[in-house]
Amino acid sequence: MRMFATIAKLLVKRVLTAIPILLVVSALLFCILRILPVDPAAMSLPPNATVQEIEAMRSEMGLDRPLYEQYGIWLNQLLHGNIGRSIHFRQDVTALIGNTLPATIELAVIAMMVATVFGIAGGLFLFYVRGTRMEAVMDFFSILLLSLPEFLWSLFLLLVFGVFFEVLPFTGRLSPGFERPVVTGFLLLDSLITGNISSLINALQHMILPCLALGIALSPSLMRVLRSSLLDAYQDDYIHQARLRGLSEKRILVRHGLKNAILPTLSLMGVQFGFLFGGTLLVEIIYSYPGMGNLMVDAIRNADLPIIQGAGLTYCIAVLVISIVVDSLYLILNPKLRVR
């Protein structure tokens, strides 16, 4: 299959180009954080430590060596899967990220799914009412939605469904008293694998509000892009030709219009998904959700350099992976990009 060959080529190419990108990002992260007026040696000792003790710690940690050597050591450790120990939590950074990353991925993926459903449904509806009076009304609402940020939605949904009606939980990932199965770290997946249905339902209930808040905030731009791409596609000759061949409007929309209009929408989704990794931060705080966002906030507050470095690298890798996935999807959906 030519398509798979092309995708394989793309993967090889993208993985190869990802290496220098990661090197540059890691160097930047390392240098910037080392230049910060924070002394890791002093921080890892009790406040009453003497200058000699601090100096001893500095040489033990390698902080007295030149910067490039420090980077070399750090990079070497990194390649062996060791990002260092958190100064504040006194735990391996890999373990900390390993605990929080799945939570954030789950949140981001489900939020993106919500955004996709709302975005495509809303975009189709906006397109469907084109040229009618309803269009102006829908236009108003879509702009209103567009101007509401996700933390307002978070607070609004939390107050209405969590506090006022008390129908949904709004703190953490699981209510107290529920068993937390651990296989992969992905809570929903793990409860499903272990057959723990009550935990699964409880975890899903916890996901509803934060995912809705994020999804609703992301969907209006998707709606508007889809609508305008559909309007563009409907200017094209092949739509008119499909009508002249007697195809039904529904078929023309789904098979001819949407298939072309989905491409720009997909690019936007890729961008949004990348942002979502950093963008869950406020929502995680509001819902006390134990994800990367909360970890980052703690790390920054405590100037916990190893965590910041680890989280920064994780973010970089996530963005690279997402862009490779989106590009592969693009290849599948847009035959023009496939090399002959």
Add this chain to the structure above:
Amino acid sequence: MANPSPSGPILSAQNLCVESLGGKERFPVLTDLNFTLEPGKILGLVGESGAGKSMIGRTISQFLPHGFAVTKGTLKFDGEDLVGMGADRRRDLLGRDIAFIPQEPLSGLNPVLSVGQQMKEHLLRIGLQPGESWKLRALKEFEAVHLPHGAALLDKYPHQLSGGMCQRILIAMAFASRPRLLIADEPTTALDVTIQARIIKLIGEMQRRDGTAVIFITHDLRLASQISDEIMVLYAGRPAERGPAKQLFSDPAHPYTRCLQLANPNISGPRRGLFILPERMPGLRVLKELKGCRFASRCPNVMEACTQTEPPLADIGPNHIAACIRTEKTPDIVPPPLAPGREIASANIHFNGERLTKAYTTAWSPFASRSSFKAVNSVDFTLGEGEFVGIVGESGSGKSSLARLVVGLDTPTDGKITLAGRDVTANRNADKAFRRDYIQMVFQDPQSALNPRRRIGSIVTQANEATGLLNSHRERMVRAAELLKEIGLPPDAAMRFPSQLSGGQKQRVNIARALCTLPKILVADEIVSGLDVSVQAQLLDLLLKLRDEHGFSMLFISHDLSVVRYLCDRVMVMYRGEVVESGRTEAVFSKPQHDYTRSLLAAVPPDDVNSEWSPVLAEAGYQVE
């Protein structure tokens, strides 16, 4: 599938009127349309753009633009009322009994679906025989339209195919259901001449196979007369003349038909002057207020009575009607005498290109070896003072690549360019500045070549902004006024934006911009294609007039051989990057030496409607699409 009714026409229109009702004012779009189309016959619809040709197709499909509606008369398909019928019944007819072939084959197919997917969708829609596989049926239909390698074609996407192949696929789709009526709206306008000939022959072949009635919409009267049984000439939404194709072409009764015919340069016989239809067709909005004949404002035979009442469509012969009260005067319309031929004996060579070559190499990739392709291959040519040299050839023959080398948009990979004695091959910055003063380019599509946000006055004097010659805005506006006068636009056009001009006017502005700094050489890439014949004649005339005034020479690229024959002193025929034949235009066109030149010439529909049009359909040694 087809069940030709033994009696009656397949399509008949009676007093059909289409009006625009939406918006503030109501105005007519089509008026008094009367025609009948018998099974198996071809009706040609001819006229300038805006005459309402395509509107007839849209009325048949009832996909009219927003606010347009049939307000009077009837339109019947095989006795069924097309206008009043329910949407479901009409949808049922479309694609099955009434098929369409579009103008732009490449955009007529969905870019993200493979040919097979689209063919399958259509075949399932029109219904297959019980037990018939769509794939076998698709291959059968491809075979009928002479598409080789049908099975491989199913996996291809439209962008991987040529325009001619896409058009064949669309024709295969259209004829798959053995339709009773086919509407072909300028099906060959976007294609090369040789491919045009093949596609036209193919439509004729398929139409004869199925006994399909065809409405053939075109702006080319010569082409219409070759393939139609009957022709209807439309002017501003109303038929001007209708009659048997050959008779109408050889003996036109309406002055408009005659003028259209004379506005198109001839391809054989002695060259003649072009009849320049002045101005343009009245807009549909002003028609409401217009008394008298619609054509009166441009008619050479106009008299007082013409402007009083609209002339009725009167019988002037068997099956021949025309809306003119002075049809007997029509043969008196003659083209102006040809401007005396220029003797290009001038030894003053402006431009000299030797062994010009432009090769493109594919980008380095670890997965494939690099390959090279020569868009222009060792082309020698000169351009003397005041000389117009035409380049003809099909798309992909390297015409535009050569033009880019001449202008300096690209640097040749091999060869030498001498401009007024100076070697500018390397195309360094100093060479470029020298070149810009010397050579200017007129681009093909005025729509995209003119910045929509700039006023005409500043567009035409754009070149002066960079040179610092005319520094002040006021000086430039004075120059703009001069230029606009030269190209025949009113002075107030300087303050307008491109969107406020017609297509022909925009192309004039495009020419004026190139002429601003009085270059010695113009390079014009297909500047009259896509324009109406009347506008084309105006522009060709303008170019000749401007040459007399300024004495520039021109490299004129065109796929239209008759235009090149009219305009150019010398011609070069390009095929796959090489010049296969060149010489004085008259000599090359009357005694072509190369097979390829012969096949190009044979592809042009002949001037004489009675001589047989025998294009070379699949020439040996030359790639068919």
